[in-house]
Amino acid sequence: MIEIPKRAKGLIFDLDGTVANTMQSHFEAWRTAVAPFGIDFTPELFLTLTGMPKAATIIKLNESFGTDMNTDEVGKAKAKVYKELVTKTQEIKVVTNVVRKYHGKLPMSIGTGSTQIGAQRTLSILGMKHYFNPIITADDVMNFKPAPDTFLKCAELMGVAPKDCVVFEDGILGIQAAEAVGMMVVDVNDYFEMKFTV
Numbered sequence: 001m002i003e004i005p006k007r008a009k010g011l012i013f014d015l016d017g018t019v020a021n022t023m024q025s026h027f028e029a030w031r032t033a034v035a036p037f038g039i040d041f042t043p044e045l046f047l048t049l050t051g052m053p054k055a056a057t058i059i060k061l062n063e064s065f066g067t068d069m070n071t072d073e074v075g076k077a078k079a080k081v082y083k084e085l086v087t088k089t090q091e092i093k094v095v096t097n098v099v100r101k102y103h104g105k106l107p108m109s110i111g112t113g114s115t116q117i118g119a120q121r122t123l124s125i126l127g128m129k130h131y132f133n134p135i136i137t138a139d140d141v142m143n144f145k146p147a148p149d150t151f152l153k154c155a156e157l158m159g160v161a162p163k164d165c166v167v168f169e170d171g172i173l174g175i176q177a178a179e180a181v182g183m184m185v186v187d188v189n190d191y192f193e194m195k196f197t198v
Contacts, residue, residue: 002098002168002191005184010160011102012151012178013095013132015112017050017170018188020122021092025085026050027196030057033078037067043196050171051113051145053138054078091126094191095168099131109154110135111167111174113144134158146176151183170194 004011017023023046031041039061049057054075062069099108110132112119116139123129134157141149148162155162167178170188178185 002094002186004098004102004166004186007164008166008184009106009164010155010158011098011106011108011166011168012111012154012158012183013099013108013168014051014170014174014188015110015114015119015122017092017194018168019092019095019099019110019128020126021090022086022122023050023170023194024196025082025089028085029078029082031198032081033074034061034069037065037069037074039065039067043198046196048172051169051173051177053113053115053144056144086122087125089122089125091128092188092192095188096126096128098168099128103131107158107160108132109158110137111150111154112136113138113150113174115139145171145173146180148177148181148183151178152181155183 013019016026027046034041055071058069058071058074108131114137116137119135119137136150136153138144141153143149151167155165162181162183166184166186168186168188169175175185175187
């Protein structure tokens with residue numbers, strides 16, 4: 001069981017790979033979308049990009065591989081594959097146990113690099129939408145993880161000082177974002193091992 005610090009006054013959860021076990025689906029969707037451009041999309045590469053919105057991921061891949069992928073076209077190709085896979089999403093129990101334990105006791109929010117539509121769909125599949133308010137996504141901020149804007153907006157709307165928030169994250173960019181503004185961090189990787197099938 002994950003224990004949270006006693007001084008915590010608000011909980012912020014990343015979504016993909018933290019609350020929802022969607023990472024295999026995201027990985028397969030990206031791998032399929034970028035394969036025509038000769039990119040070997042490995043699990044290791046994927047882990048360096050988690051937490052970034054689609055367009056930012058494609059721009060980063062273009063920089064890394066010297067490709068000229070169109071962000072709209074490749075983003076749509078990725079989304080199409082992911083939409084077929086996401087219905088199989090399971091919750092990550094070690095984290096959702098915390099959500100259920102503190103529901104009604106502490107304010108809880110989602111801070112994700114996903115879109116609002118994507119986040120709402122994932123939470124609906126899990127039947128967990130009602131636990132979180134607000135749900136802050138890539139549609140709601142200008143600067144994405146590792147910038148702390150997503151988490152700061154969560155804290156502000158929950159009415160909790162950043163230093164009193166605990167962020168649950170699986171991605172390095174999200175962990176950096178939380179630590180940058182003095183938030184407490186639970187690295188979900190310490191409790192749940194993500195396995196990828198290639």
